[in-house]
Amino acid sequence: MAFDLTKYKALSFDIYATLIDWETGIYNALSFLLSRLPSTSPNSPLSNPTPSPLSQRKFLLAAFTRHESALQIENPKWTYNKILANVLIRVATELGVTYTEDEAVHFSDSVASWPAFDDTVEAMQELAKHYKLIVLSNVDHTRFRGTLSGPLNGVDFDAIYTAEDIGSYKPDLGNFEYLIENVHNSFGIQKHEILHVAQSLTHDHVPAKSVGLSPGVWIRRAGGDSAIGGSVKELADKIELGIEFDTLGEMAEAVRDAFRER
Structure with a gap:
């Protein structure tokens, strides 16, 4: 029927x-972290001598999803900008790369630039x-x-x-x-x-x-x-x-x- x-x-x-298209929006706003990884990092597909852009994208989005879900469960009353700022902090920490508080805030404010x-x-x-x-x-x-x-x-x-x-x-x-x-x-x-x-x-x-x-x-x-x-x-x-x-x-x-x- x-x-x-x-x-x-x-x-x-x-x-x-x-x-x-939040995958594109998130990746574009978060991908700068990948450029800070050493080529030998076990935490990233960049350890591959010829990394695929698709594998990099899926790797980063998977990390985003894990941390976003965890933060939303742990802090259900946080506003989304605070969730996003802390996602960046956790992803950067997982990757072992540096970040600034301004970068975390900028990422949390990037939502309006995510394309339809x-x-x-x-x-x-x-x-x-x-x-x-x-x-x-x-x-x-x-x-x-x-x-x-x-x-x-x-x-x-x-x-x-x-x-x-x-x-x-x-x-x-x-x-x-x-x-x-x-x-x-x-x-x-x-x-x-x-x-x-x-x-x-x-x-x-x-x-x-x-x-x-x-x-x-x-x-x-x-x-x-x-x-x-x-x-x-x-x-x-x-x-x-x-x-x-x-x-x-x-x-x-x-x-x-x-x-x-x-």
Whole structure:
């Protein structure tokens, strides 16, 4: 049976990795640490005489993910800029390279420069014709304002729920419970009428299933081979995906066609 995109009233979105190309943004803002590694360092792919740019990228993003997740669990009430500053400190310490406090602050403020995927703005404008658009993001208000006025300029959301509002970070189930409660209170929309859209399996689709949201939309950025977000094979028993698209643009086209045919 075909997945019915027309039966939902609200789309909730992960932002960074789904709408924003945060892997590129993070790597560009953090990669200067790699240049400080000695060529013989066992902590880096630079120990390889001919390191692959892709292997360097995955190496650094994997380190970022480990430390970001740990810090969010340890300090759920920290704002995201403080999380990011401490991620840089921990990554630099793991690599055994120097850093300055100014560099940590600069990295924590780099969020607004992380680029949107090319299809994002146009796709979101199409989706806004059919649904309430809700943000559910591991970010703070200041960082998200920078994203809204920068790479997401032209996108309008009906509600914005951040980790700063909620007091915890995804994949904490409380974030999704907050989403369900507030969408109902604000718009009269029931849980089964919310469709969650995200790239990350671990941060989004696993907890979405746990709280009983409808099977979600997986946006397979990088063909599902993202350095951040988890593996379908490893998480098969913990997720329930309703439909999959390679890009948000593909989803917007499918939605437009579905409502035309209704």
